[in-house]
Amino acid sequence: MNYIFPKLKQKFKNDDFISEKIYYLVDKLTNEANLEKDEFLYILNNITKKEIEYLFKASYNIKYTYYQNRVYLRGLIEISNYCKMGCKYCGINYKIKTIKRYRLSVDEILECCKQGYHLGYKTFVIQSGEDSYYTDDILIEMIQRIKKEMPDVRITLSLGERSKESYQKLFDAGTDRYLLRHETASRRLYNYLHASFMSFDNRRECLKNLKEIGYQVGAGFMVGSPTQTNEDLVEDLIYLKELDPHMIGIGPYLCHEDTELRGNESGTLSESLIMVALVRLILPKVLLPATTALGSLHTIGREKALKTGANVMMPNISPTENRAKYEIYQNKICTADTSNQCRNCIEGRIAGVGHVIDLGVGDHIDLERITDND
Numbered sequence: 009m010n011y012i013f014p015k016l017k018q019k020f021k022n023d024d025f026i027s028e029k030i031y032y033l034v035d036k037l038t039n040e041a042n043l044e045k046d047e048f049l050y051i052l053n054n055i056t057k058k059e060i061e062y063l064f065k066a067s068y069n070i071k072y073t074y075y076q077n078r079v080y081l082r083g084l085i086e087i088s089n090y091c092k093m094g095c096k097y098c099g100i101n102y103k104i105k106t107i108k109r110y111r112l113s114v115d116e117i118l119e120c121c122k123q124g125y126h127l128g129y130k131t132f133v134i135q136s137g138e139d140s141y142y143t144d145d146i147l148i149e150m151i152q153r154i155k156k157e158m159p160d161v162r163i164t165l166s167l168g169e170r171s172k173e174s175y176q177k178l179f180d181a182g183t184d185r186y187l188l189r190h191e192t193a194s195r196r197l198y199n200y201l202h203a204s205f206m207s208f209d210n211r212r213e214c215l216k217n218l219k220e221i222g223y224q225v226g227a228g229f230m231v232g233s234p235t236q237t238n239e240d241l242v243e244d245l246i247y248l249k250e251l252d253p254h255m256i257g258i259g260p261y262l263c264h265e266d267t268e269l270r271g272n273e274s275g276t277l278s279e280s281l282i283m284v285a286l287v288r289l290i291l292p293k294v295l296l297p298a299t300t301a302l303g304s305l306h307t308i309g310r311e312k313a314l315k316t317g318a319n320v321m322m323p324n325i326s327p328t329e330n331r332a333k334y335e336i337y338q339n340k341i342c343t344a345d346t347s348n349q350c351r352n353c354i355e356g357r358i359a360g361v362g363h364v365i366d367l368g369v370g371d372h373i374d375l376e377r378i379t380d381n382d
């Protein structure tokens with residue numbers, strides 16, 4: 009099995025080897041925003057530390073062209089850790105018996121939004137395990153109440169797979185965006201990482217439906233999951249280029265010892281950042297979060313992502329008492345902080361790497377222009 013970045017690890021020890029071909033491919037990618045499959049694979053199989061620096065600079069420059077050093081903030085509310093799905097890597101999947109389950113009422117969610125609004129956030133990301141408690145009617149009430157009290161905000165839902173009819177109703181009620189990570193574009197890897205009742209095709213169908221309805225859509229994938237190969241990661245790049253989502257969340261696989269994938273190595277920061285950089289280059293205007301998983305993997309993982317090409321951060325505004333229970337992976341950061349503390353911490357981290365907070369709604373840049381022209 010060709011495990012992830014085998015040659016990369018080997019060549020870290022010998023930085024003298026610089027291949028002109030990688031510089032050529034990075035330049036080509038910068039100019040054309042695409043490469044052939046075998047060219048992506050060549051980069052992943054052969055890139056060295058010095059070439060990584062070159063790739064990261066190219067990616068940062070592209071981000072700067074469209075978004076400069078601005079970082080959009082989204083207030084994240086984890087509304088329930090009940091989940092009926094069986095993602096084998098996830099610490100809140102339906103089989104896990106070691107966590108205490110919780111869910112927030114519409115009143116509690118609204119309270120979190122008000123606190124976030126007070127802190128200046130203009131986007132709320134409402135995230136949950138796949139919890140059937142949240143029927144369309146409950147969610148519509150939630151969306152309408154948020155929009156009535158705070159009409160100038162954007163609502164992002166991240167509630168998993170639902171029917172097209174349900175997505176349509178939630179959109180009609182005022183939802184602006186929907187995040188649904190595809191997790192992996194490799195059918196083999198998807199089937200390995202998920203329970204047999206879950207469907208690779210349905211996940212893709214959901215993303216297609218969301219785009220057709222008119223949402224700003226977010227996809228995304230894990231880096232370094234067990235058995236993942238460089239070929240699998242190239243599939244992610246090809247799929248994302250084709251799907252052309254507005255947002256892409258990239259996080260390292262972080263091993264959770266209560267799951268059936270216990271004992272596996274987690275993904276690494278360098279591998280994840282390389283994928284952040286490549287995604288920035290294939291979709292130059294995409295919204296790319298510096299994910300909490302990157303911050304959980306490395307103390308300055310999120311800052312490094314900003315320096316690489318990310319332009320979004322998601323401070324947590326969930327009730328502090330529930331945060332540790334939303335343990336999709338272990339050693340998650342920010343679980344003991346209040347919303348205020350998260351805001352201050354993130355502000356400091358952003359400033360520390362020469363970036364500035366943008367408290368606008370943070371739409372994809374092409375949509376901003378449409379709104380301006382209207």
Ligand code: SF4
Nearest residue numbers: 091093095098101137
């Ligand atoms: S990753 Fe999401 S859908 Fe999968 S088990 Fe965890 S919470 Fe549920």
